[in-house]
Amino acid sequence: MNTLMRRAAVAVAISALAVSATACGKAGDDKDSGSSDSGSKSIGLLLPDSVTTRYAKFDKPYFDAKVKELCSECKLEYANAAGNASTQAQQVSSMITKGVKVIAISAVDSAAIKSSIQAAVDKGIKVIAYDRLAQGPVSAYVSFDNEKVGELQGQSLLDAMGDKATPKSKVVMINGLASDPNAGLFKKGAHKVLDGKVDIAYEQAGDWDDKVAAQKMSAAITQLGAKNIAGVYSANDGMAGGIATVLKGAGISTVPLTGQDAELSSIQRILAGTQASTIYKAYKPEADAAAQLAVNLLENKSIDSLATTTQTSGSGDKVPSQLLTPVALTKANIKDTVIKDKLYTVAEICTAPYAAACKAAGLQ
The missing domain is CATH 3.40.50.2300 (Response regulator)
Incomplete structure (x- = not known):
């Protein structure tokens, strides 16, 4: 092979490598932006305080385990407001930014969180009121009577x-x-x-x-x-x-x-x-119920068989509800x-x- 032909072959090889590298880069970018795809399988859990031992010890792990049982590819985003309503509002904003599709929230202040819930719903996020009936356009509520x-x-x-x-x-x-x-x-x-x-x-x-x-x-x-x-x-x-x-x-x-x-x-x-x-x-049935509602809402499935009653929130919204029995x-x-x-x-x-x-x- 003469020098001219050798140079042409090298140029072709380099060009092929560049195309391959570009293709790999695009695949990687898709995967990274696929974090937004994975975000479509993200469920948020926002709990109200850390002084009540049940939330960290029981509610969060039970909810997480049930979500993973129902949806192995789902990811849980979790935060605790430590009793601060402003902190919880910021946590909702963070969940919106992360691209979660469903948020289960136990509100620190049911009225103060209303605008945050509205902001989430405006972004296409479905919200579940967990344990406490928050104001605003929530899709479902699970708690005890x-x-x-x-x-x-x-x-x-x-x-x-x-x-x-x-x-x-x-x-x-x-x-x-x-x-x-x-x-x-x-x-x-x-x-x-x-x-x-x-x-x-x-x-x-x-x-x-x-x-x-x-x-x-x-x-x-x-x-x-x-x-x-x-x-x-x-x-x-x-x-x-x-x-x-x-x-x-x-x-x-x-x-x-x-x-x-x-x-x-x-x-x-x-x-x-x-x-x-x-x-x-019993924390497990409540957390399990919330997780089932969250996955159903994520997958656009009906919740009619789960939320069989209705509760009216402080904002006048009638919310499909699942109420468990206390002892x-x-x-x-x-x-x-x-x-x-x-x-x-x-x-x-x-x-x-x-x-x-x-x-x-x-x-x-």
Whole structure:
């Protein structure tokens, strides 16, 4: 081969390599931009706070596992707002930017998040209200019957008070965060049961914060007198922990105290006798239901068989809903609820300080 022919062959080879490299580059670009394709299989989960142990320990892993079971190619985008409504609004914006197609959100503030939900929907994103009914154009809502939760709490308090539950018996009521629509439903349900049967002598919001609840309990004791308090309604277990500490300090730790969420510490307080009851809302069925709704919405499948009822949000939107059934938990049914469902093991509950109480309750 002469020099001219050799140079021509080299030129052809280089040109072929360039075409091949360009083709490879385009394939790679498609894959990267395929991150937007993979984004079309992205589901966002936004949870409200980190002080309530259920969200990180149960809701998130259960939701993630169910999504992956139903959609192996789906990716979960997760964030926790740490109780800050502005942070949660920013997290919705981030989810929009990432190209998620469905967002399940438990709102810090159901009204404040409305504009963020509208912005997501305007981008073609479907939104599920998880555990708390957010305002705005949400596609579905999954939670428990939250007014029923309040009714169970109220009845559990009356049951624990026994013959001390009279119209003159003074009860302290510490409700949840006013901006959480569930808190209003718990309160409504509890009042439905308690009103007329006891005297709700002091009622304040504890904001889902154990320290705030403790301060309110201290104020109630100052106002009413420790010996005059016959029972305490706490809307959840986190606040009940702070309240129980104040009650113990005031020498009235045997006063019946309610809660909600079946936190490990509340189960132990129930065994020890410093909390009378909690409300068990099985996290796995709720997270599984939300994940199923999310995947159905992602795949443009009907949710009619899942969301079989309707709830009206604070913004007046009628939302297809799936409501699960809560259970009142006392010392008598620990074994048949949280242990049976493997939420906690006996070993986790029955640590050394609670060993005797566990034995007495038949757990060991």
